[in-house]
Amino acid sequence: MPRTAFRTALITGASAGMGAEFARELASAGTGLILVARRLDRLEELAGELRAKHGVTIETLRADVSTEEGLASVEASIAKSASLDLLINNAGFGGRRGFVKGELADHLNMVRVHVDATVRLTKAALPGMIDRGQGAVINLSSIAAFSAFSGAMYSGTKAFLVMFSQNLQDEVRLKGIVIQALCPGMTHTEFHRVAAIDKSIVPKLFWMTASEVVRISLRRLGHGVVCVPGWKNKVIAFLMRCPATAAVVRLVGRTMAVRARTGER
Numbered sequence: 001m002p003r004t005a006f007r008t009a010l011i012t013g014a015s016a017g018m019g020a021e022f023a024r025e026l027a028s029a030g031t032g033l034i035l036v037a038r039r040l041d042r043l044e045e046l047a048g049e050l051r052a053k054h055g056v057t058i059e060t061l062r063a064d065v066s067t068e069e070g071l072a073s074v075e076a077s078i079a080k081s082a083s084l085d086l087l088i089n090n091a092g093f094g095g096r097r098g099f100v101k102g103e104l105a106d107h108l109n110m111v112r113v114h115v116d117a118t119v120r121l122t123k124a125a126l127p128g129m130i131d132r133g134q135g136a137v138i139n140l141s142s143i144a145a146f147s148a149f150s151g152a153m154y155s156g157t158k159a160f161l162v163m164f165s166q167n168l169q170d171e172v173r174l175k176g177i178v179i180q181a182l183c184p185g186m187t188h189t190e191f192h193r194v195a196a197i198d199k200s201i202v203p204k205l206f207w208m209t210a211s212e213v214v215r216i217s218l219r220r221l222g223h224g225v226v227c228v229p230g231w232k233n234k235v236i237a238f239l240m241r242c243p244a245t246a247a248v249v250r251l252v253g254r255t256m257a258v259r260a261r262t263g264e265r
């Protein structure tokens with residue numbers, strides 16, 4: 001259960017994976033929800049389930065946050081909410097093609113979903129939270145933010161979210177606002193299917209469930225900006241950043257990435 005009680009949370013990418021899990025966890029604690037994604041049918045199904053189970057108020061909003069129209073509609077929803085005190089910038093996706101082989105349009109799309117949407121929605125949500133003297137923003141980064149083999153665009157955009165969150169926390173600390181950069185490792189969601197990544201190349205012991213990640217995130221909110229869930233992920237993140245071990249981790253990671261691309265085992 002979340003340590004802090006929230007009145008209303010807006011979650012992008014709530015139609016699957018960790019976004020849907022945040023919705024389940026927060027609804028069980030009585031938080032009203034605004035659920036955003038492109039697949040409205042999925043959002044409606046989840047909203048129906050959670051309203052029936054927990055009796056909370058839930059709005060659903062079909063929006064593609066990679067588009068101007070989609071972002072504007074989420075911003076309008078934020079402006080309308082008089083009680084929004086938690087924003088979860090969760091919508092995201094991976095890709096298995098490299099920077100050179102991949103299409104520029106896909107790279108820019110990733111920047112729009114991971115970076116532009118987070119910046120725009122955070123900018124829209126903070127004034128109300130600051131006026132009300134409390135609020136929190138969770139930005140879905142990744143352990144890939146610390147890795148030099150997870151793709152120039154994926155790691156690059158996720159690393160932005162870590163620095164953005166850390167610097168933003170410094171700026172709003174005295175205004176009652178808490179910021180978290182959530183950096184999960186391998187987590188069972190639809191992410192890998194969408195990105196056509198073969199999950200079997202990563203040993204089972206490295207995986208967490210979305211529910212485990214979400215519970216840790218909510219429990220750790222306000223206890224340090226960067227939240228790396230699970231001790232195994234913490235060790236990996238440390239080894240990725242430690243000068244003595246970074247090269248070895250990179251070699252192992254690159255080998256796994258190449259195997260994933262070529263379909264080898």
Ligand SMILES: NC(=O)c1ccc[n+]([C@@H]2O[C@H](COP(=O)([O-])OP(=O)(O)OC[C@H]3O[C@@H](n4cnc5c(N)ncnc54)[C@H](OP(=O)(O)O)[C@@H]3O)[C@@H](O)[C@H]2O)c1
Binds near residue numbers: 016017039066141188
């Ligand atoms: N799973 C992992 O191993 C892992 C590890 C580290 C970090 N992450 C990060 O965790 C976040 C959540 O991913 P997940 O693992 O839960 O993946 P997921 O199950 O594939 O869910 C991704 C969500 O993002 C939404 N989304 C994607 N593009 C969107 C767009 N243009 N506009 C609106 N919504 C969009 C999808 O909804 P619609 O398709 O309905 O729009 C879906 O609800 C992502 O930011 C991801 O980078 C994942």
